[in-house]
Amino acid sequence: MIETQAQVVRTEGTFAWVKIRPHSPCGNCDPKTGCKSVAITRLFGNAQENYRVNNPINAAVDDLVTIAVAEGALLKTALWAYGLPLGLLLLGALLGRLSNGQTEMGTLIGAGLGFLAGFAALKLLPKTQMQPAEPFIVSKSLTGQVVKTCELKRTH
Incomplete structure (x- = not known):
């Protein structure tokens, strides 16, 4: 506690x-x-x-x-709030790099789209999924x- x-x-x-x-x-x-x-x-x-x-x-x-x-409630909320956007940013950067002939521009665009997708996912997830105690x-x-x-x- x-x-x-x-x-x-x-x-x-x-x-x-x-x-x-x-x-x-x-x-x-x-x-x-x-x-x-x-x-x-x-x-x-x-x-x-x-x-x-x-x-x-x-x-x-x-x-x-x-x-x-x-304490577990704070950890769970922090993982959702920070981990999901960060994970999708990294995934987007990787996919952008692979799909655009390994250029920096593809990496940046993919990272940006992944980051935005992370925040959109947080808005769309059911509140019970990440509701802290x-x-x-x-x-x-x-x-x-x-x-x-x-x-x-x-x-x-």
């Missing part, structure tokens, strides 16, 4: 909207400037403030909670004491 701390900002039925709490730097972060991945995200300006998560323990607004997501609230705490916990149930 990959876990992080958050604060509930609003609830909607069985879901909660949470804001991730900043945490202390890990061993891979620069102690002065913080996490490099957060800095890169801020550079592009697409950092999302609030996230929707499953709320099986009925956490309320302003509760401090622990959010979890299964939705993050959920594992526990909530008051001043560092765990109040209620939820266990992940495996369905496979």
Whole structure:
């Protein structure tokens, strides 16, 4: 499980909207400037403030909670999102090179078409095929004491 701390900002039925709490730097972060991945995200300006998560323990607004997501779900999503376009790019480059008398132009055209086919395939694949497990609230705490916990149930 990959876990992080958050604060509930609003609830909607069985879901909660949470804001991730900043945490202390890990061993891979620069102690002065913080996490490099957060800095890169801020550079592009697409950092999302609030996230929707499953709320099986009925956490309320302003509760401090622990959010979890299964590691396998992240790996599966990353393989689909990166692996499929990359694989089709390489396949397209190979086919372009073989079909056009082994010229660089055929390779480039094939690679471009393969790359576009990879993204088109991602749009056309059923969402259940690559849908990651939705993050959920594992526990909530008051001043560092765990109040209620939820266990992940495996369905496979």
